[in-house]
Amino acid sequence: MGFYNVQKGDAPYMKFLADQYVLSDNMHQSVMGGTGANHIMFGFGDAIWYSDGKGTPTVPPANQIENPNPQAGTNNYYDQDGYSGGSYSDCADISQPGVAPIVNYLQSLPRSIEPRCQKDHYYLLNNYGPGFNADGSLSTGTFVIPPSSVRHIGDELMEKNISFAYYGGHWDRAVAGGPNAYCTICNPFQYATDIMSDATLRTTHIKDTTQLHKDIHSGDLPAISIVKPDGIVDGHPASSKLDLFEGFTKKIVEELQDNRDLWKDTAIIVTFDEGGGYYDSGYTQPVDFFGDGTRIPLLVISPYSKGGKIVHTYYDHVSVLKFIEKNWFLKPLTKRSRDNFPNPIASFKNPYVPLNSPALGDLMDMFDFGRCDLSFVHFR
Secondary structure: OOOOOHHHOOOHHHHHHHHHOEEEOOEEOOOOOOHHHHHHHHHHOOOOEOEOOOOOEOOOOHHHEOEEEEOOOOOOOEEEOOOOOOOEEOOOOOOOOOHHHHHHHHHHOOOOOOOOOOOOOOEEOOOOEOOEOOOOOEOOOOOEOOOEOOOOHHHHHHHOOOOEEEEEOOHHHHHHOOOOOOOHHHOHHHHEHHHHOOHHHHHHHEEEHHHHHHHHHHOOOOOEEEEEOOOOOOOOOOOOOHHHHHHHHHHHHHHHHHOHHHHOOOOEEEEOOOOOOOOOOOOOOOOEOOEOOOEOOEEEEEOOEOOOEEEOOOEEOHHHHHHHHHHOOOOOOOOOOHHHOOOOOEOOOOOOOEOOOOOOOOOHHHOOOOOOOHHHOOOO
């Protein structure tokens, strides 16, 4: 835990970016849960569920089913909190532990919110590892969810022949099985059967951050690059420091700006996966059973995002998916994914609270295209 006062000199590079480019003060983590659950929502626009590993939903082991009812004689210790703080809920069944209070709350709101839970699906609520190891073999670990068949953003991009890659810090070390600080739960594609079970797709679309720098210098970046630092430099308070993450970010920004051909049509979106337990007083929009969560930072750095502007439109991680789909004229991933939500309509009295909830912005408010025809301004 900690406190950062940017007016007193903390987080100086983030402050510099906010002053020079565009900041959102209404970006949110997608799930009221941890790192893994939020990366999954970013990649799939949805929560994923326990299965037989072949696409059929099934019931997880009893000791992995969430039961947040307090144990007698404890300070609200859950009756059952999974193996490692993450576990499953059949949230379509109101008789399941912990489900009724959330569903009743959502349905009691002035605009009733659909929990968006399918019958007999046990959804992952927090952090479990993916069903695949980095080398494509099946994981035999205890804290893993079976391989997922849920449609993800990579599927949509592959269908339209739009290039993309996930660059993960220490990925190559993880593939080789050596010591590493690679974040296993941060790569949404590592949960996906179609990517991880195909060696060609796996090597094409998942790379090390060392390759990112080479691709920037060569000008050979894919249309969409998703970048995750290793655990040493990711700024996580348990294992890193924020100034290390700032340095990681600064190197990428400056390398891209030095390559003028890339910079002229590149948008860099910088955000955090979740709030890390920090208290935040900002409004949180109920959108379904899983979230939203508290506010997190969001910066956009591009030739069309300048001037120290602050945007109040309501966003979460799925807003990045909506931006990708808007920019490349794509449809939502599935009929139920959150990228189907409309853009927010805000009142003049309170721009932070959508009148048409549940609603998520597509990040287009973070850009000023002037008189440019948007159809000719496509970002990498």
